[in-house]
Amino acid sequence: MRVAVLGGGLQGCCAALAMADRGAHVTIFDRNDSLLTRAGAANEGKIHLGYMYAGDRSLKTARTMMIGALSFEPFLKRHLGAASPALRTSAPATYVIHRDAQQPADEIAAYLGTVHSLIAEQAASDPSAYFGMDLTAPPRRLSAAERAAGFDPELAVDAYQTAEVAIDPMVVGEAVRACIADHPRIETRLGCEVLDARDEADQMTVIGREGSGAVAEPFDQVVNALWCGRLALNEAVGLETGRAWVHRLKYGVSFRFPEGAERPPSATFILGPFGEVVSYGEGLTYLTWYPACVRAISRDLAPPQWATYPDDPLRSEVLEGTLTAMKDIVPALRGLDPAALPEATVKGGAIVAWGATDIYDPGSELHRRYEIGVTSRGRFHSVDPGKLTMAPYFAEQCADRVLGRA
Ligand SMILES: Cc1cc2nc3c(=O)[nH]c(=O)nc-3n(C[C@H](O)[C@H](O)[C@H](O)COP(=O)(O)OP(=O)(O)OC[C@H]3O[C@@H](n4cnc5c(N)ncnc54)[C@H](O)[C@@H]3O)c2cc1C
Missing domain, CATH: 3.30.9.10 (D-Amino Acid Oxidase, subunit A, domain 2)
Known part of the structure; x- marks a missing residue:
């Protein structure tokens, strides 16, 4: 199966690793020249256990964060190796x-x-x-x-x-970039602005712009992990924001x-x-x-x-x-x-x-920050991590959605 992951922040990279691990051939698209250069690198890296969210007395945010937090290091260990400096x-x-x-x-x-x-x-x-x-x-x-x-x-x-x-997000970013560069089933399309994803007959086509050239590439499934570009693309494919x-x-x-x-x-x-x-x-x-x-x-x-x-x-x-x-x-x-x-x-x-x-x-x-995660419309899957903490957990959920449960 060929899967496009749109956005090479921590969410996109983790989703790519989770799906490639299950045998998919993944292409990560990002407008920047390197992976993990935006919010995924520019945050403080707190792996939230839920204490921060006293404003949500339903405890739903705390429960969500702790599930993400408990998945974070095991995911990184699995992909980066137990001795990775990213785990400090x-x-x-x-x-x-x-x-x-x-x-x-x-x-x-x-x-x-x-x-x-x-x-x-x-x-x-x-x-x-x-x-x-x-x-x-x-x-x-x-x-x-x-x-x-x-x-x-x-x-x-x-x-x-x-x-x-x-965690130090710069150190995690470096380790994840190296892991992806070495992965035999992940390729990257950097410097590519994603404009649209079209559901056409038996495939999804990712439409983009690379320099002055147009990009139109077919995939079986598409994952939208664009973070601040996510809602705009969702709307373009008919996943309405509605709030x-x-x-x-x-x-x-x-x-x-x-x-x-x-x-x-x-x-x-x-x-x-x-x-x-x-x-x-x-x-x-x-x-x-x-x-x-x-x-x-x-x-x-x-x-x-x-x-x-x-x-x-x-x-x-x-x-x-x-x-x-x-x-x-x-x-x-x-x-x-x-x-x-x-x-x-x-x-x-x-x-x-x-x-x-x-x-x-x-x-x-x-x-509150619990109404996040994976939303799908046919072969298009949109992932809102909400917080960096949640990226590995939602990466596995995304892989379940795209490829079936591990
Ligand atoms: C100052 C700050 C502190 C934070 N602190 C924490 C914290 O302590 N703990 C925590 O859990 N969370 C924290 N967060 C939130 C966390 O950083 C984000 O929830 C998370 O990083 C977002 O996912 P991402 O890493 O995939 O996003 P990003 O790294 O932004 O990845 C999205 C990627 O999509 C690319 N992109 C966007 N649009 C397009 C397009 N049209 N075409 C091609 N590429 C595109 C971007 O270039 C980018 O690389 C913080 C955020 C900030 C800003």
Whole structure:
């Protein structure tokens, strides 16, 4: 069987690997000259266990995320090998409840406990599935002294140490690219803009543009993993969107922490428009602060092609705005001067989600992320990963849909 995968982000690459593994011949199309150069590379790599989604009290988002999270490392291990550097993770995150959280602190704390019980239950059949972390221990509440040592205690009103980690998406990207380059049943069509996918008699034809030339290539099945280009193509083939969506352009800042300086703990500030610190190995640190890092919103079917690495003045605005805001709550960042971080990278991309209002609205649909996954119309299959966390899980689901259950 010949399958076209449209979009070479993490979702497209994982779907290609899952289907090629089951014997399909897969061609990945991407408009860029290399795989994994957009959102799949420009995110912070948190492999969500569900703690972040206290805004969804149905627990459906938490349940969805934990299923994805528990599939993530086993999938990468299977395809990249158990010794791959892509499997290295950050320091586990402390969930810090912000003074201005959108729910009372005790309710959020109760939510974290409930999510933990679900995770422990889910993980029971394969206790090492989440990067070998022990998921049986409940989140540990930081003492007042610990909280004051890591965070401004006026702003950080409560804090819980969890087992949740992040991967470095650049390292994963490199490993996945190498794996795909070596795969005998996967080929790539890079520098090819996908315009349409037509269902014609007994085949699907992918229509595109490569430089000034037109592309029309036949396949048995087509998988749409275009992320921010997904809805536009869905509409073109007759899969109607039928509800409000929003594309948000979000950036984050990465840099090497000065040697010898005390590094901040990995931390996620909840619940609302706050941010995160991720401490990876070798001093690599990632910061994101929602008001400073979300720079555009588009409700078009396809958003503009926002720059992954913005130029000045936007780069400096994001860097300075993020550091200034986060110094208030994370004392370990106070000694950092943006001018002394010339190598800092500001990178980001589109986040696509259902919803009409931004997360400043506690009732926004953006606080939940479970209506995602694979939708099919005949031989056309559209995959909305929702989060990076979900890409391997939906890749297998997509392979089930296209090729039958493994
Ligand atoms: C700043 C930021 C932080 C994030 N943090 C996290 C996190 O910590 N944890 C988490 O789980 N998720 C996170 N996310 C979300 C996550 O990055 C995305 O859900 C996920 O990466 C999207 O799937 P993808 O990797 O396939 O997308 P992409 O990498 O964007 O892949 C889509 C590909 O399609 C190509 N394409 C699009 N249109 C066309 C076209 N018409 N023709 C040809 N090619 C086309 C693009 O070039 C691209 O390569 C974050 C996102 C951002 C922006």
